[in-house]
Amino acid sequence: MKKEEMTARAWIEIDRKNLSENVRLLQGLLPCGCRLMPAVKANAYGHGAVPVARELNRLGIRELCVASASEGVELRKAGVKGEILVLGYTHPDLFPLLRRYRLSQTVIDASYAELLGSYGKKADVHIKIDTGMRRLGERSENVKRLCELFSCKSSAACKNLNVKGTFTHLCCDESRSPADKAFTYLQARRFYEAVNMLESHGVSCGKKHLLASSGLINYPEIGGDYVRAGIALYGVLSSRNELEGCRLDLRPVLSVKARVAAVKELYAGEGAGYGLTYTADAKRKIAVVSVGYADGIPRSLSNGCGRVLINGKAAPIVGRVCMDQLLADVTEIEDAKSGDIAVLIGKSGESEITAYDLAEASASITNEVLSRLGNRLVRFVV
Secondary structure, three states: OOOHHHHOEEEEEEEEHHHHHHHHHHHOOOOOOOOOOOOOOOHOOOOOHHHHHHHHHHOOOOOOEOOOOOHHHHHHHOOOOOOEOOOOOOOOHHHHHHHHHEEEEEOOOOOOHHHHHHOOEEEEEEEEEEOOOOOOOHHHHOHHHHHHHHHOOOOHHHEEEEEEEEOOOOOOOOOOOHHHHHHHHHHHHHHHHHHHHHHHOOOOOOEEEEHHHHHHHHHHHHOOOOOOOOOHHHHHOOOHHHHHHOOOOOOOOOEEEEEEEEEEEEEEOEEHHHHHHOOOOOEEEEEEEOOOOOOOOOOOHHOOOOOEEEOOEEEEEOOOOOOOOEEOOOOOOOOOOOEEEEEEEEEEOEEEEOOOHHHHHHOHHHHHHHOOOOOOOOOEOO
């Protein structure tokens, strides 16, 4: 264990081997000629964007995507190489960052293309086509406006914007139910029809990409030049139900651990924590764990809805999860003591708590649970 880990109050461990194995598994599903463009947005789904991106660079991956320009700047300042695509909106006042840090920007609709083009500086862009998600992107049936912008030599967009790619976002690809399958194929058809229209007007669409994690697992035949792998890269899917049709042996990359600050007695009839929502029915032994909801541990795990692992054994969370600490009943863990390590996500001995467990206990999905893990948690690659 590194010195920083020995002294940290709470931390995250990133398993380098599991990340590498997940990359290998996902690459094995890629259509011919297709490459991974991993999503390292939201601090790499809570794992730590800089350490994850560096590991991906080490594995030979040279295309990444983020949600904002600021996320891209963070990676560049950390020495991350290759193309970095900003998937979301960038305010015009921040357009200089795109050029300074060599970021590709998503064209979120025709009016935004004009705005970005009128900035007067060359910019690499990917055109977003809305095929049914109804978020960002020019609607596929209105793509003629983009054709006019990018094929007209007098257009600011045409002169200043270098189209490196064109993409869409599938919204029902986590399922292969008849309705979801039909809509997913409809989105793909709308996308390729829009691309054909752009190219017929002389617009070079660059690399095409439609698939993310679920799309690659369920609909690899849809194809494309990139796959924006997100949650699967980190060894989980959004919910346990999605595992049922998944043929990949994905390996969780992240563990969350915290130090036991103290172990103390609680007498029968005494309450503990804010609001005294927990009352001991007999003499109990309580561990104070140095992690809380400010670190991303859901408050909904309070009062027995969640647990931690200490010395390979489960200890239920009692009372309310606080901002910086939580309480766990370690009455049945005789050797529990101050300085022990409590596992919030991961393995301890033969026991394990998964991101699915936290997601289900908090009525959420793994994407939300992981991406909310706070910056106070120190990240270590192990």
